[in-house]
Amino acid sequence: MSSTRIPVRRLEPRKLPQQARSQTTVEAxxxxxxxxxxxxxxxxxxxxxxxxxxxxxxxSLYQYFPNKxxxxxxxxxxxxxxxxAALQPQLERLCGGAGFDDVLPDIVHAxxxxxxxxxxxxxxxxxxxxxxxxxxxxxDDLEDQLVEQAAVAVADDPRWRPIDPRLSARVVISVIEGxxxxxxxxPPSGVTSExxxxxxxxxxxxxxxTRHDTGD
Amino acid sequence: MSSTRIPVRRLEPRKLPQQARSQTTVEAxxxxxxxxxxxxxxxxxxxxxxxxxxxxxxxSLYQYFPNKxxxxxxxxxxxxxxxxAALQPQLERLCGGAGFDDVLPDIVHAxxxxxxxxxxxxxxxxxxxxxxxxxxxxxDDLEDQLVEQAAVAVADDPRWRPIDPRLSARVVISVIEGxxxxxxxxPPSGVTSExxxxxxxxxxxxxxxTRHDTGD
Amino acid sequence: MSSTRIPVRRLEPRKLPQQARSQTTVEAxxxxxxxxxxxxxxxxxxxxxxxxxxxxxxxSLYQYFPNKxxxxxxxxxxxxxxxxAALQPQLERLCGGAGFDDVLPDIVHAxxxxxxxxxxxxxxxxxxxxxxxxxxxxxDDLEDQLVEQAAVAVADDPRWRPIDPRLSARVVISVIEGxxxxxxxxPPSGVTSExxxxxxxxxxxxxxxTRHDTGD
Amino acid sequence: MSSTRIPVRRLEPRKLPQQARSQTTVEAxxxxxxxxxxxxxxxxxxxxxxxxxxxxxxxSLYQYFPNKxxxxxxxxxxxxxxxxAALQPQLERLCGGAGFDDVLPDIVHAxxxxxxxxxxxxxxxxxxxxxxxxxxxxxDDLEDQLVEQAAVAVADDPRWRPIDPRLSARVVISVIEGxxxxxxxxPPSGVTSExxxxxxxxxxxxxxxTRHDTGD
DNA sequence: GATGAATGAGTATTCATTCAT
DNA sequence: GATGAATGAATACTCATTCAT
Numbered sequence: 001m002s003s004t005r006i007p008v009r010r011l012e013p014r015k016l017p018q019q020a021r022s023q024t025t026v027e028a029x030x031x032x033x034x035x036x037x038x039x040x041x042x043x044x045x046x047x048x049x050x051x052x053x054x055x056x057x058x059x060s061l062y063q064y065f066p067n068k069x070x071x072x073x074x075x076x077x078x079x080x081x082x083x084x085a086a087l088q089p090q091l092e093r094l095c096g097g098a099g100f101d102d103v104l105p106d107i108v109h110a111x112x113x114x115x116x117x118x119x120x121x122x123x124x125x126x127x128x129x130x131x132x133x134x135x136x137x138x139x140d141d142l143e144d145q146l147v148e149q150a151a152v153a154v155a156d157d158p159r160w161r162p163i164d165p166r167l168s169a170r171v172v173i174s175v176i177e178g179x180x181x182x183x184x185x186x187p188p189s190g191v192t193s194e195x196x197x198x199x200x201x202x203x204x205x206x207x208x209x210t211r212h213d214t215g216d
Numbered sequence: 217m218s219s220t221r222i223p224v225r226r227l228e229p230r231k232l233p234q235q236a237r238s239q240t241t242v243e244a245x246x247x248x249x250x251x252x253x254x255x256x257x258x259x260x261x262x263x264x265x266x267x268x269x270x271x272x273x274x275x276s277l278y279q280y281f282p283n284k285x286x287x288x289x290x291x292x293x294x295x296x297x298x299x300x301a302a303l304q305p306q307l308e309r310l311c312g313g314a315g316f317d318d319v320l321p322d323i324v325h326a327x328x329x330x331x332x333x334x335x336x337x338x339x340x341x342x343x344x345x346x347x348x349x350x351x352x353x354x355x356d357d358l359e360d361q362l363v364e365q366a367a368v369a370v371a372d373d374p375r376w377r378p379i380d381p382r383l384s385a386r387v388v389i390s391v392i393e394g395x396x397x398x399x400x401x402x403p404p405s406g407v408t409s410e411x412x413x414x415x416x417x418x419x420x421x422x423x424x425x426t427r428h429d430t431g432d
Numbered sequence: 433m434s435s436t437r438i439p440v441r442r443l444e445p446r447k448l449p450q451q452a453r454s455q456t457t458v459e460a461x462x463x464x465x466x467x468x469x470x471x472x473x474x475x476x477x478x479x480x481x482x483x484x485x486x487x488x489x490x491x492s493l494y495q496y497f498p499n500k501x502x503x504x505x506x507x508x509x510x511x512x513x514x515x516x517a518a519l520q521p522q523l524e525r526l527c528g529g530a531g532f533d534d535v536l537p538d539i540v541h542a543x544x545x546x547x548x549x550x551x552x553x554x555x556x557x558x559x560x561x562x563x564x565x566x567x568x569x570x571x572d573d574l575e576d577q578l579v580e581q582a583a584v585a586v587a588d589d590p591r592w593r594p595i596d597p598r599l600s601a602r603v604v605i606s607v608i609e610g611x612x613x614x615x616x617x618x619p620p621s622g623v624t625s626e627x628x629x630x631x632x633x634x635x636x637x638x639x640x641x642t643r644h645d646t647g648d
Numbered sequence: 649m650s651s652t653r654i655p656v657r658r659l660e661p662r663k664l665p666q667q668a669r670s671q672t673t674v675e676a677x678x679x680x681x682x683x684x685x686x687x688x689x690x691x692x693x694x695x696x697x698x699x700x701x702x703x704x705x706x707x708s709l710y711q712y713f714p715n716k717x718x719x720x721x722x723x724x725x726x727x728x729x730x731x732x733a734a735l736q737p738q739l740e741r742l743c744g745g746a747g748f749d750d751v752l753p754d755i756v757h758a759x760x761x762x763x764x765x766x767x768x769x770x771x772x773x774x775x776x777x778x779x780x781x782x783x784x785x786x787x788d789d790l791e792d793q794l795v796e797q798a799a800v801a802v803a804d805d806p807r808w809r810p811i812d813p814r815l816s817a818r819v820v821i822s823v824i825e826g827x828x829x830x831x832x833x834x835p836p837s838g839v840t841s842e843x844x845x846x847x848x849x850x851x852x853x854x855x856x857x858t859r860h861d862t863g864d
Numbered sequence: 865g866a867t868g869a870a871t872g873a874g875t876a877t878t879c880a881t882t883c884a885t
Numbered sequence: 886g887a888t889g890a891a892t893g894a895a896t897a898c899t900c901a902t903t904c905a906t
Contacts, residue, residue: 021906022869041346043259047897057871062898127343130257170407171415174398175391182394188359188386199387203423210422238886262879273888275883284880453885454890473778475691479876489892494877559775562689602839603847606830607823614826620791620818631819635855642854670865694900705867707904716901 010066011073011132026064028054030078033071038120042072042129073135076125080142086110091146094153100208103153105201111176112197115184123185147173154208172204179203226282227289227348242280244270246294249287254336258288258345289351292341296358302326307362310369316424321417327392328413331400339401363389370424378424388420395419442498443505443564458496460486462510465503470552474504474561505567508557512574518542523578526585532640535585537633543608544629547616555617579605586640604636611635658714659721659780674712676702678726681719686768690720690777721783724773728790734758739794742801748856751801753849759824760845763832771833795821802856810856820852827851 032054248270464486
């Protein structure tokens with residue numbers, strides 16, 4: 001009779017690789033997981049396939065990840081870190097007084113570039129799977145922070161005085177995120193990612209312009 | 217959607233129900249499938265559960281659907297039909313000469329209403345699962361048609377003469393679809409679906425206004 | 433991402449077989465499980481082996497038992513039922529006024545016969561595995577009832593007036609149970625099960641005789 | 649004990665620790681194993697857990713024990729040694745002419761004390777696992793020796809002349825061992841280990857008294 | 865000698881699908 | 886037409902054991 005444990009599901013990596021060798025293994029696993037999930041989707045991306053593609057035994061996979069979900073979570077965290085690295089500089093420019101108008105293109109281009117790299121994987125990461133509540137909350141928090149910063153930046157801009165900066169900011173963020181996903185992950189034929197970025201920028205500009213108090 | 221192989225796989229309903237009783241059974245199955253997929257997701261929504269909830273034996277389910285994917289496909293078709301039914305009148309108004317400005321709100325409201333009904337199901341139908349290529353193409357075709365119609369309507373509008381009607385139309389459609397999904401399926405806290413619709417409308421209006429040739 | 437259910441572990445049979453065919457399957461499975469556990473022990477008695485020996489697919493096993501433990505539980509219940517069936521008549525004789533001295537031999541013989549049938553299985557059922565708390569409690573309850581009945585019977589016996597009937601009864605039950613297990617499940621060489629029964633009877637008789645208030 | 653196959657399998661410690669450090673390691677491993685088996689049972693007591701708890705790498709564990717079973721065997725031997733150490737003096741008293749009646753209480757108390765120390769471990773050692781045949785035989789031999797000695801002692805006792813000293817001795821040993829296990833490892837609520845010892849002593853006394861030739 | 869990364873056969877369990885009744 | 890018992894390939898995951906460093 002198996003003992004009745006309390007099944008607390010861990011999602012953090014199981015142990016930190018200490019030797020150089022294992023560091024390599026973990027990286028190979030994450031890389032393999034990204035490819036496998038991208039090609040097969042999450043459900044059909046089996047742990048055995050991931051291990052195989054990583055050139056590693058299934059046992060090694062489970063030495064570093066307590067379960068399949070943990071791999072996904074690690075991938076999401078990786079993406080988050082990359083996103084922050086790409087966005088942080090722009091946000092600092094914004095807070096440093098640069099005009100929203102100037103920063104916007106860079107933000108959008110960064111977002112588009114970020115997603116264009118491995119569109120299938122992003123689909124899996126953010127659409128196909130139901131992320132665990134903790135991670136979901138983490139992402140939502142992050143977005144809220146972005147919204148907050150954007151709201152402040154937009155409110156400060158002397159030329160644009162939006163009536164409801166918070167809502168405007170939320171829509172702006174959603175538009176950027178939503179359209180990037182929509183257009184980059186499933187690009188309509190005959191539309192370059194360059195054109196996509198351009199249109200997103202125009203869209204946001206137009207929206208903000210409309211939503212402000214012209215003071216007339 | 218599970219398989220990556222390319223076996224010969226039928227996705228059409230196995231046989232058309234001819235008697236009233238069968239008709240009822242099929243409807244019960246689709247309704248049950250919608251509920252089960254909404255609650256459990258596609259992968260965890262087992263055919264046995266669907267059959268059980270439909271009050272029908274698993275054997276009967278397979279009498280009408282050759283496999284699990286076929287149920288999903290039927291559900292997508294159903295959704296498509298409903299969408300068309302909701303959108304067609306507006307499109308006809310558009311083609312009949314009504315101003316895009318007038319029709320836009322109705323379109324957006326229709327879209328939002330369509331998705332607000334069973335958000336979880338829509339997530340499953342359009343995000344969680346990798347639709348079979350044929351269906352995917354079908355959906356894309358449909359969207360292309362919408363784009364085409366919208367392009368014509370926008371181009372015809374005497375007050376708005378967009379520089380690239382086709383691209384503008386595509387963006388408009390994507391914005392409506394993308395934001396509806398993004399905002400309705402995972403609504404930010406404190407934002408009503410009414411507000412969402414309003415902002416989408418504003419967004420599109422602003423964009424079109426910007427994108428036109430003012431003739432100055 | 434798999435949905436996070438609350439893992440309540442069921443141990444009851446999964447569904448009651450409704451057709452005659454499945455009744456047969458369940459019986460074959462239990463019989464096979466008894467043999468497999470007896471030969472290999474619980475841990476090494478795999479579900480696949482059980483299914484194979486039952487001449488049934490592994491899927492069928494899980495159609496009737498939600499997990500491996502449930503099979504063990506069913507086996508214990510089966511044994512319990514058989515034990516009660518064998519013991520009940522004697523207990524009724526006891527309560528009906530028959531002398532403890534007369535009934536004792538029959539009880540011991542019944543116990544020995546019960547265990548001599550599949551000793552290895554009983555070892556697995558009651559020694560090797562840590563039974564789930566509910567079942568453990570059930571067994572303890574049963575034993576407590578036996579103790580209670582024995583205590584009453586012994587107390588009533590005019591010839592035996594034990595000082596502490598409850599404790600004496602407990603020891604008597606434990607002796608019968610403990611020695612049956614010890615001697616039947618791992619019989620010393622050269623001792624027949626007949627001799628074992630005889631000695632157990634003597635032991636209990638001597639004990640009770642000693643433990644009574646001689647009234648001197 | 650897992651394997652049912654009969655591979656060539658070493659169960660002796662792999663190498664005798666020669667340096668003081670190694671001696672310490674082996675002791676730490678056995679101590680850890682005892683704790684881990686007591687807490688988790690044999691099957692769930694993994695070698696990695698044992699090594700971890702011993703503060704030793706898994707590699708080191710296998711330096712001293714060829715496999716998991718060998719650890720169990722070592723533990724059994726350890727227990728045997730302790731048992732002999734506790735029992736030997738009493739047996740010598742017996743052979744030295746002390747009355748069985750006088751020695752019995754000390755034997756029983758020694759047995760109870762021995763088992764009360766780590767009941768869970770004893771359950772694992774002697775009930776949960778199917779000991780390898782060699783060890784099983786070793787244990788049985790030991791018991792036979794005890795029986796022999798007891799038989800001689802009992803036969804010699806001028807006051808007790810049992811009809812079949814060998815059988816009586818066997819029953820006595822079994823009673824002591826069986827009831828100790830039964831009552832110490834799974835004590836009925838409300839019964840102290842002191843009371844248990846007392847009742848076992850009484851039981852054996854009564855039995856021997858009954859089983860002797862009164863000479864009438 | 866010690867370490868711990870790597871291994872992979874083996875385990876319980878699920879679920880889409882078939883087919884005898 | 887309907888039923889539901891039966892199937893078994895496939896999956897996530899474990900753990901005793903090895904061996905390069």
